Amino acid sequence: MFDPIEQFKKFQQFSKESWGEIKKVSWPARKETIASTVAVIVSVLLIATFLGLVDLLLSKVVGGVIKYGNLR
Template identity: 50%
Template sequence: MAKTNPGQLMKEFRQELSKVTWPTRKETLVTTGMVFVMVTLTATFFFLVDLVLNQGVKLVLGLGG
């Protein structure tokens, strides 16, 4: 692997950084909101599955009230 001096490295770094497309504030807020919605839906789903499985195990093992 060829060695690059620090000046060349910084030049290449700036070139690559200029190619980055940064999201707008609106895009960031929308995607953040979607993440919160999906996390909430997923947590609710697994809570309900856990509740059903818990009741099923209690019923099978005769521990239910």
């Protein structure tokens, strides 16, 4: 049977344990976080640009093959 008081006690215990675990975490410094974020953004932009160019190239190749096939 559902016991709201028991559920609340379980939630309190869970919250206390979670907070204890969060205190153990070694958080990165602000400078390190910013550097990592910039590295991720630059990497994503480079990969997106590369994939966009590959897609454009393959679209042109496939379009040319289809056009060549229709000429025959």
